[in-house]
Structures are given as structure tokens and as C-alpha cells.
Amino acid sequence: MMNGLQQTFTLAWRSLVQVRRNPWELGDYSIQPILFLVLFLYVFGGAIAGSPDDYLEFVLPGVIVMNMLFVTVYVGHGLNTDLTRGVFDRFRALPIPRWAPLAGRILADVVKQAxxxxxxxAVGYLLGFRLATSLMHLLGMILLVLVFAVAFSWVMVLVGVMARDPEHVQLFGxxxxxxxxxxxxxxxxxxTMPExxxxxxYANPVSLLADAARALLNGGPAAAPALGSLLWALGIALVFAPLSVYALNRRLARG
Known part of the structure; x- marks a missing residue:
């Protein structure tokens, strides 16, 4: 187990180092969420909340959740790239557990998510956002989003294993x-939506996570949506993690 964890960290570092060779991916992690935040704030802020300043505290947690989901697509994209280019064939020849490359991808994604x-x-602070709760609530929000990101990454791992090429991973994701x-x-x-x-x-896990993040940053009841988000994360992981490993084994067995 200790060797497997060490190999997981090594493979996670490999995924992080690859960003240097693909700077466009770094742009997706940094420039794209900022553009979404600014566009939502100044285009829709007046219509939805009366002013961009009032809308900022509502939309910032939503953009954080949205960006978390979109970033998980790159877990499947990178995994599929390794599969289609034969990197996993080289992994099979190494004395490492089969789950280490998958866990390494997800661990690297957690770092990128953070x-x-x-x-x-930081951008929200420059635009005028101020934390209405405490540092512990802020850390709780970050931890909650990262836990959900780990669970949801298994969905994209399964997509990456089953897709024909990386382009189909992004298209479907x-x-x-x-x-x-x-x-x-x-x-x-x-x-404001139709009945x-x-x-x-209300049943959408994205709503639960956004409501929990909003309450942890701005104040309000956070226990119920946070618990609902954790239950969704647990259910997603229990379903998609075994399916991903099974699908990977079948794909590697077919060669």
C-alpha cells in the first residue's frame, strides 16, 4: 500500500508537470473561470440582483462550483490521451498497482482545483467580495468542493476510459x-424558475453544492446542503470508481 501511494504521488506529479508543455490547459484553469465570473457579474448582475455588487456574493460560489465540474473533464481527457498513445501499456509492464495511474490523475486534479x-x-476579492463568515467556514467550503471534485472525477475517468479519443471526452463531458x-x-x-x-x-447536486458554498461564504444554513452534497459525492464515488476500474481492466485486456 505504501509503495502504491508513493507511485500515486509520482504519477500525480507527472500530470502536473505536463501543464508546462501545454500552456493552453493552464489558461483553461485560470483565464476561463475569470472570464465567466466577470461576464456573469457585469452582464447579468443588474438584471438578476439589481447591481453587480449585490450579485457578486451570489454568483461567486456558483462560478467556483461550475469551474470545479468543468476542470474534471481534463481528468478524463488526460487519461484517454495516455490510453490512446500507449502510455498505459508501459504502465502495465511496471510493478505498480492498476489503480495508481487513476488515483494519480485525480490527485493532480485536486491540486489544480485548489x-x-x-x-x-482572489479575483472576487479584487471585485469587491468580502467573506461574511469566518476562516473556518472558508476552509470548509474549499474542502467540500474538493471532496465533491474527487468523487465527480471518477465520472470523467469512466468517460475517459470508454471514449474513442480525447476529443470525444471533451465533447461528451x-x-x-x-x-x-x-x-x-x-x-x-x-x-425565479418555472414551477x-x-x-x-432542488434535487440537482450542483444546486446543493452551490447552496452550501454560498452559505459557508455569506452566512446562512449550510448543514443541510453540505450534508446532501457529501451524500451525493459518496454515492457517485461508490458507483463510478468500481465501474472505472472495471472498464479500464476490460480495455487493457482487449489491448
Whole structure:
């Protein structure tokens, strides 16, 4: 187990170092979320909250959650790239556990997620956002989002294993995430939506996570949405982690 963990850290470092050779990926982690935050704030802020300043405390947690989901797509993208280029064939010849490359990818994603959250919080502060709770609440929000990111990364691992090439991973990943992300409470109050849609929005795990993050940053009841988010994360991990390992074993067995 200790050797497997050490190999996981080594493979995670490999995934992080690859960013230097692909600076566009770093742009997706940094420039894209800032653009989303600024566009949502100054384009929709006046219509939704009356002013950009009032909308900032509502939309910042939503953008953090949205960006977390989108960044997980690169876990599947990188994994599929390794599979299609034969890197996993080389891993099979090494004395490492089969789960180490998967765990390494996810661990590297956690580091990238933490950097993205810190960047968005810093930009939000420059735009006028101020923490209304405490440092412990802030750390709790970051930890909650990272836990959900780890769980949801297994979904994209499965997509990366099953997809034919990296382009299909991105196509399927972003296409599936857009409706789940935007049909939620991440960017607008649920009360403004049609009644027939509100039931889905309330049950959407993205809504629960956005509400929990918003409460931990701005104040309010956070226990119920945070617990719901953790239960969703646990359920996603229990379903998709075994499926991902099984699908990987089948793909490698087929050669």
C-alpha cells in the first residue's frame, strides 16, 4: 500500500508537470473561470440582483462550483490521451498497482482545483467580495468542493476510459455538464424558475453544492446542503470508481 501511494504521488506529479508543455490547459484553469465570473457579474448582475455588487456574493460560489465540474473533464481527457498513445501499456509492464495511474490523475486534479478556487476567491476579492463568515467556514467550503471534485472525477475517468479519443471526452463531458450546471441554483434563484423545473433544480447536486458554498461564504444554513452534497459525492464515488476500474481492466485486456 505504501509503495502504491508513493507511485500515486509520482504519477500525480507527472500530470502536473505536463501543464508546462501545454500552456493552453493552464489558461483553461485560470483565464476561463475569470472570464465567466466577470461576464456573469457585469452582464447579468443588474438584471438578476439589481447591481453587480449585490450579485457578486451570489454568483461567486456558483462560478467556483461550475469551474470545479468543468476542470474534471481534463481528468478524463488526460487519461484517454495516455490510453490512446500507449502510455498505459508501459504502465502495465511496471510493478505498480492498476489503480495508481487513476488515483494519480485525480490527485493532480485536486491540486489544480485548489489553485482554481484560490484564484477565483482572489479575483472576487479584487471585485469587491468580502467573506461574511469566518476562516473556518472558508476552509470548509474549499474542502467540500474538493471532496465533491474527487468523487465527480471518477465520472470523467469512466468517460475517459470508454471514449474513442480525447476529443470525444471533451465533447461528451462539456455537453453533459452544461445543462446540469446551468439548470441549478448556481447562477439564479430557484424561485425565479418555472414551477415544473424547480423540483429538478432542488434535487440537482450542483444546486446543493452551490447552496452550501454560498452559505459557508455569506452566512446562512449550510448543514443541510453540505450534508446532501457529501451524500451525493459518496454515492457517485461508490458507483463510478468500481465501474472505472472495471472498464479500464476490460480495455487493457482487449489491448
Amino acid at each position: 489553485l482554481c478556487i484560490g484564484l477565483l476567491l 462539456f455537453t453533459a455538464l452544461f445543462p446540469v450546471t446551468f439548470v441549478s441554483s448556481a447562477f439564479v434563484p430557484v424561485a 415544473w423545473l424547480q423540483g429538478f433544480v
